[in-house]
Amino acid sequence: MASLQAALLKRSARKNAERDGHVVLRPVGDGADTQFPLTYIRIGPSGGVPVLIVPGGPGLASVVPYQRLRRRAERDGLDVLMVEHRGVGLSRLDEHGNDLPSEGITIDNAVDDLEAVLDHAGVERAIVYGSSYGTYLAQGLGVRYPDRVAGMILDSPMLSVAEDIEAARAYRRGLFLEGTDRDLEPVSEAVRTALARGVPAEEISVVVQIAYEYAGPEILRQLLTQRSNGRSRRIWNKVATAGSAEIDGRGAPFYYEPDLVSRIAFRELGYGLPPDGELLDPQAMFVAAAARHPHFVAEPFDFPSQISSFSWPTAVISGGRDLRTPRPTAEKIVDLVPNAVLVPIADMGHSALDSHQLAAVYVTKMMADNKSGSLVGMERYIAGLPHRGAANLMRRAITGAVLLGRSTAAVASRLPSRARS
Structure with missing residues (x-):
């Protein structure tokens, strides 16, 4: 049964990649000669500010788990990019077919992968949506490559270990x-x-x-x-x-x-x-x-001292039942980041990207339409949207x-x- 499931998931991943996928050759680690094909998906109409969505984990793939999310975002007119994290799914193997070496799988390299994808896709600036662990990568991108960020959505955010x-x-x-x-x-x-x-x-x-x-x-x-x-x-x-x-x-x-x-x-x-x-x-x-x-050993960023420099509009989504990244952490980020707004969703646990996708898409659409400030006071409407996502x-x-x-x-x-x- 497990082998059948794996075969079906692999088939789905390959099908999505053939239709909407792109590949960037990336080094497996610092100073390494070997490369691996970093895969990303791009879907939706061009013309607006693209949205780079980074799921959680570490370990969540992007290509298979979020097919419905991407279709919902596309219907709302969003141009969406999602990167298959190095060491996962379609980005798991190097050019010789071997698993990526552990020493190359770091947050620093994962953040640089995101920037490389923006380069490859010809995207100058993007709205960066991170969920859970993805918020760590999103903030890392903002610290290291601030000129690539047009706006940021931190869904169930991490801040400091x-x-x-x-x-x-x-x-x-x-x-x-x-x-x-x-x-x-x-x-x-x-x-x-x-x-x-x-x-x-x-x-x-x-x-x-x-x-x-x-x-x-x-x-x-x-x-x-x-x-x-x-x-x-x-x-x-x-x-x-x-x-x-x-x-x-x-x-x-x-x-x-x-x-x-x-x-x-x-x-x-x-x-x-x-x-x-x-x-x-x-x-x-x-x-x-x-x-x-x-x-x-150590975390690679010191976000409490770094994110106050963020100059773009930021929305922080926080579930009322989130015990992993609870409300006080979200509130602290809102206090630290200029132009940040809190988007509380009472009847939600962890990660709107996985448990309340209509809310995630709605907040993203508001950000893309330069209306993130209007999210304040919209809690009842957002919470009332039907819950969709694998967590359900x-x-x-x-x-x-x-x-x-x-x-x-x-x-x-x-x-x-x-x-x-």
Whole structure:
């Protein structure tokens, strides 16, 4: 089954590349003679300011996962470029057919790849849309090549390794342990009950993030309650192990390939930095994987001291349920960047590019039409757009499994005790 899926994804990638793809020969690393074909897609009408969309990861491909997004953007008159990240999908192999060497897979090189694509495409300046890890590359492009940026959209943004981890810890613990949001008290009570009944704290840390972001507080509360009562072990275990799959292993070829680019995640972005030993630590999901990957050395940029020089209009999209890159980080970026506006989306977790694509396209269209300032006050309209994107498959899967567990328990509770046994 896995081989069939890989074959279908490969076929889809090749088909997209034949129709809309372009190739730039790039060095595999600094000073290397060997090159590799860096692939990018360009779609949509010319004439306006092109949009360079950079997805997250590290490990997400561009060609296959975002076909529908590109079609939606094209229908709105947007000229879109997306780069297949070095070490991923159609940009995975060098000119001799070998995997790219790990020493060449760095943030510095990935940022330079974006600039090379703009050169190859004949794009003088572009609106740069980054999502999650893609916001790191977008800001890196802005710092290193500011003359290539006409505008910027930072969707679920990163800012600084140490500051981001501390912000995520404080935000999660405030919501679910310290009562900063009274509406979440039922979830906090369910967390405390799960701990009291022996559910492992490290599993709770992961499940809270994933279930809350994808499915919302009520489904999270029900899942915690079911697990505390000894039910729904299967869905619980799947959710509790889902996070590590995002940054460890081969993944799905041509869709999500974290294996080669995990060097960036751990060596430059601190994914493997140790938890602090307290509950709801965002580092908890990376503990097992960290032992198999390089130790953190340093991040390549100091954005808190650099992004105040950005002179272009900037929109910062922040989901109300985003626990990975929470609202305080987005607000800090808005404070640091001149001409930046916050675009809060209450009923959204992490990454509009993956969970709320109509909102992502709408914000991009407003930026392209020089109306980014009008995004202030549009939260209700943007949030009301239908949710589209691959992340909604996870939302439906978690929600369906939890509701099924509740229904099964309700039926069992009405059976005679002999039948239940």
